[in-house]
Amino acid sequence: MELERPLDALNDARNKRVLVELKNGRQYAxxxxxxxxxxxxxxxxAxxxxxxxTKRxxxxxxxxxxxxxxITPE
Amino acid sequence: MELERPLDALNDARNKRVLVELKNGRQYAxxxxxxxxxxxxxxxxAxxxxxxxTKRxxxxxxxxxxxxxxITPE
Amino acid sequence: MELERPLDALNDARNKRVLVELKNGRQYAxxxxxxxxxxxxxxxxAxxxxxxxTKRxxxxxxxxxxxxxxITPE
Amino acid sequence: MELERPLDALNDARNKRVLVELKNGRQYAxxxxxxxxxxxxxxxxAxxxxxxxTKRxxxxxxxxxxxxxxITPE
Amino acid sequence: MELERPLDALNDARNKRVLVELKNGRQYAxxxxxxxxxxxxxxxxAxxxxxxxTKRxxxxxxxxxxxxxxITPE
Amino acid sequence: MELERPLDALNDARNKRVLVELKNGRQYAxxxxxxxxxxxxxxxxAxxxxxxxTKRxxxxxxxxxxxxxxITPE
Amino acid sequence: MELERPLDALNDARNKRVLVELKNGRQYAxxxxxxxxxxxxxxxxAxxxxxxxTKRxxxxxxxxxxxxxxITPE
Incomplete structure (x- = not known):
């Protein structure tokens, strides 16, 4: 895996399922x-x-x- | 659904009902x-x-x- | 009601009474x-x-x- | 009272006594x-x-x- | 070790294992x-x-x- | 005392002793x-x-x- | 000691040992x-x-x- 910038990793994840963790402790997939x-x-x-x-x-x-x-792949 | 940028999703939601969640835990529809x-x-x-x-x-x-x-569709 | 930008709503409220809620829970009218x-x-x-x-x-x-x-109309 | 911008109100208050309230709850006059x-x-x-x-x-x-x-006039 | 800018240290760490500590107390390697x-x-x-x-x-x-x-080398 | 901008007050205090209060409640002189x-x-x-x-x-x-x-004169 | 800008003090400290205090209360030397x-x-x-x-x-x-x-000299 070669990445120039961090947002390249988000670009690779586009249209794929990811897990997102928030500062308030909540998670969204x-x-x-x-x-x-x-x-x-x-x-x-989501x-x-x-x-x-799954809560909601x-x-x-x-x-x-x-x-x-x-943000990480699910 | 194809989106270029996150704000495009808000543009798609314009004039529709949405649910908004705030950092202090409150919700507005x-x-x-x-x-x-x-x-x-x-x-x-709102x-x-x-x-x-509904509180208020x-x-x-x-x-x-x-x-x-x-922000998510209601 | 047609608005281009959120601040247009504040412009419509100029010279009218509004209720303002702050992050610390206080309200000002x-x-x-x-x-x-x-x-x-x-x-x-105010x-x-x-x-x-009314407290003060x-x-x-x-x-x-x-x-x-x-910020919302009173 | 006609104001174009919020800072105009501070300009009107220049050289007058004001009360300032801070996020930590303290007040300065x-x-x-x-x-x-x-x-x-x-x-x-101050x-x-x-x-x-008056504390200090x-x-x-x-x-x-x-x-x-x-910030408000004292 | 000579560094011009702080990000040079991150550049030196590229493709190496690092430990990252977050404001919420969590650690990622x-x-x-x-x-x-x-x-x-x-x-x-990660x-x-x-x-x-290792938790996850x-x-x-x-x-x-x-x-x-x-961010520090592991 | 005439000041154009707030930083002018800091300029007047340069090379004089000041008391500095931080958001975490600590004071430095x-x-x-x-x-x-x-x-x-x-x-x-300091x-x-x-x-x-004096603690330290x-x-x-x-x-x-x-x-x-x-920031205020000591 | 004559300094034009605060970062000049950090420049003077380059390659010397310093003590750094963080908002979360931790110290790094x-x-x-x-x-x-x-x-x-x-x-x-560090x-x-x-x-x-020394903890770590x-x-x-x-x-x-x-x-x-x-940031202060150790």
Whole structure:
């Protein structure tokens, strides 16, 4: 894996399912549809999780970048 | 669904009802009338909710972007 | 109601009474006299409220934008 | 009172006594001598207050803007 | 070791294993694949640790720079 | 005292002893040697204080501006 | 000691041992190898300390500027 910049990793993950962890401890899983330099993202078929269990299904979800800790493939 | 940038998802949601979750745990539902690159938004017919119940009706409401965690269709 | 940008909603509210909620839980009501792109605002005949009751009358009050959660017509 | 921008209200208050409330709950009263677009301010004959009582006299005091919630005439 | 700028140290660490500590107290170890001026980073073969023990394996992980305290070779 | 901008007050305090209060409640006293627009400062012969008592002597100390609440002559 | 700007003090400290205190209360000592305008720094032979005792040795360590309160010669 060769990456020039961190956002290249998000580009590689586009249209794939990712897990997103927020500063408030919440987790969202979904298909990564879009991101920008602020790390604002849009997930499709998003679901909120807690301790491995789905708590809520949310559909297309915009998440503000400054709330995000990490993004990793599901 | 093809999106170039995260704000495109907000553009698709314009004039539709959305649910907005804030960093302080509060939720607002309303029709998305406007947004900008800071994710400042305006909701029409906004209502504040807690645990699925309407707590307050607010009308046209400006919400400052840096308080927002996520925006999703209602 | 048609709005291009969120600040247009504040422009529509100029010289009208608004309710402003801050991140620290406090509420201020007053006539919206001015705002800028940081959402710094000035209220005239401002009053601080808690649970629907007026706690303090403040007159012309400058409120720094980064403390604000939302602004809505009173 | 007609104001174009919020900082105009601070300009009107220059050389008058104001009350400044900070995010940490502290209050400072003094004569407003200077301010800038970050809402950094300088108070002359500043005093720190708690519950209406003067706790400390501070003289010329520079207060960093990002600690400020509101500024109002004393 | 001569460095002109702090990011030079991250460049020296590229493709080597590093330990990353976050503001929320969590630690991530992995191979540093990319970074930018915001200190956004990508780790390969990332694992989350607590008190020296591996809690989770995460694979390729994007970590937002503003959550990071320090980065050091493992 | 006439000031155009808040940083003018810091310029007047250069090479004089000041008291600096931080967001975490700590106080530092020392001779103000330098400052910039972020309110980063350098104190010479700095000492950390708590409740009027010197806790530690620190010598030349760089303090990051975003940790500062206020700066006042000692 | 004459300084034009605060970062000049960091320049004077380059290649000397410094003590760095973070917003989370942690302390790091090490040789200052690099810094930038965000106060991102790199320490060589860094060690984490608590109450005067060394807790961990870290080697070359990048510390993100926005976590730093102060930097002073050891």
């Amino acid at each position: 979904g298909k990564l549809k879009a991101f920008d330099i602020h790390v604002n993202i849009v997930l499709q078929d 679901e909120e999780r807690a301790e491995g269990e 299904k949310l559909g297309v979800t915009f998440i503000r970048g400054d709330t995000i800790i990490l | 309303g029709k998305l009338k406007a947004f900008d690159i800071h994710v400042n938004i305006v909701l029409q017919d 209502e504040e909710r807690a645990e699925g119940e 009706k607010l009308g046209v409401t400006f919400i400052r972007g840096d308080t927002i965690i996520l | 007053g006539k919206l006299k001015a705002f800028d792109i940081h959402v710094n605002i000035v209220l005239q005949d 009053e601080e409220r808690a649970e629907g009751e 009358k403040l007159g012309v009050t400058f409120i720094r934008g980064d403390t604000i959660i939302l | 003094g004569k407003l001598k200077a301010f800038d677009i970050h809402v950094n301010i300088v108070l002359q004959d 005093e720190e207050r708690a519950e209406g009582e 006299k501070l003289g010329v005091t520079f207060i960093r803007g990002d600690t400020i919630i509101l | 992995g191979k540093l694949k990319a970074f930018d001026i915001h200190v956004n980073i990508v780790l390969q073969d 694992e989350e640790r607590a008190e020296g023990e 394996k995460l694979g390729v992980t994007f970590i937002r720079g503003d959550t990071i305290i320090l | 020392g001779k103000l040697k330098a400052f910039d627009i972020h309110v980063n400062i350098v104190l010479q012969d 000492e950390e204080r708590a409740e009027g008592e 002597k620190l010598g030349v100390t760089f303090i990051r501006g975003d940790t500062i609440i206020l | 090490g040789k200052l190898k690099a810094f930038d305008i965000h106060v991102n720094i790199v320490l060589q032979d 060690e984490e300390r608590a109450e005067g005792e 040795k870290l080697g070359v360590t990048f510390i993100r500027g926005d976590t730093i309160i102060l």
